[in-house]
Amino acid sequence: MKQTREAHIVLKVCIFLTAAFLFSQVAAAEKEPAQAQPQTRTHLRAAIFTTAPWGMLANGSEIGTTAVAHEAELDGIMPSMVRAVSETIGEPIELVPVSYARMFSLLKTGEVDFAFFFRSEASEKVAIPLVETLVMKTVLVARPETVSRLNGQLTGLVIASPISIRYSMAFDSRPDIQKVYVNDFTQAVRLLVRGRVGAVAGPVASLVYSFRKEDLNPENFAILYEINTNRTYLQYSKNSPLPQKMDAIVAAAQKHTKSGLFQSFMDHFVGEQQASFKPLTASK
Template sequence: MKNIIEKFSLFLVAILLICKANAIETGKLKAAIFHIAPWGYVNSNKKVVGIEYDIIKAISSDINEEIEVVLVPYKRMISMLEHGDADFSIFFRSEKSENVGIPLVKWGELDIIVIGLKNNHIRSYSDLSNQRIAVRLGGYFDDRFDQDQSLRKITYANYADGIKSLKKIEVTAIVGTAATLYYEFKKQGISISELGQPFLLSHKEDWLHFSKLSKRANKQRKIKNSVKKLIENGTFNEIFSTYLPKEWEHKK
């Protein structure tokens, strides 16, 4: 009788392990994106939209699997990735980011620009010494720029406040990703014709980072192959181009 009970117990354990393995393999993927327009935000129809949202939906369509997308503050996104509460996220790759998640695949390079109003010509790094530059709190743009104490950099809580100060001529230029600045300029009613030519400060690599604690690690290769395919066939470039003016050609 004892042997029968032991065998039955082992059988139940085996069944539970199989069910758990199946649940892990078939569970829905979850992606966390940070709440900064135009990367991820809620539109007037109360729907989540943005560059990263569009990228994830393109991946979802290509691999024929639903991916749940959650919109959260940046720090919450990082926490979710660290603790396995999200399977993957998309953000700039850095030494610090590699401690948070596995840099699985790069989807693109983003232009970091410095731009002022019309007739403010910024053609080289040396021209920055004549500027009062709005900088977003906590932003990292370029090693040389970030560490340059000789530049006059005025910190703002967000890009919107920096652009408001630019309109009032309290600052003469603002630094940030081209797509983010273009979105904020347009939102505040500033047209491209009112702006100077953007000075390209640097590029930042945007990577899909996979959680080290994800229960769906078996999906990594599938997602990586999908991203490479969507880069090669121009899908990602088509998505990104809708968030930038033609005058600001995205440099790969």
């Protein structure tokens, strides 16, 4: 009996000590100040495409899903444009490699502040178009014999294009053209050469670069159809946490567009003779 009473006393003491400990922890937690909210981002971030020649690794290969260890590894038209802006405004700008679709998401949330890309109905929802920087034609390119055979009639044509890239609502929604989506323009060119598709779609600059990368002479191919003339704009996120930086970036972009520096970047990576495909003869 004595041992039983002692056991009960020990149990009660343990319960009391446990309760006291828990109470002290709750009280201490209530006294702790609330954790500070993460500070708002203070440095600029710009989205760049992961498709060459717009964005690529310094060795000329596609970025793809490669983890970029350092920004010095990045090269191409867009990194060059962003770095020129950065130097002019005297502030570092982080380069964020993304796909075309992912860029829209980051601009919408304000995770990146700006990018250089085509203006569209979709872009108007997430970004403010500010400076027209580059002008280029978007085309379908095919073998000359295909161009002659089709005579501008595209119905039933199978074309290749990088996934997520859109050119114009009228063209993208055409039900009579079958589209095969690939990772980049180089893959699209390979499908054309192998006879898997009848044509490839894209900006002239992108296609010329990709043909040359595959050791193919663009002059041996022809423009089948002109989709439109596209213009790249400096576009600033509507939800950027750094709206006060916008004016300086606009001024820098205007300066480099007017001086021809931005165009020189495209000439450097693509070649000055961009329109080296055989010219368009008909389009329907």
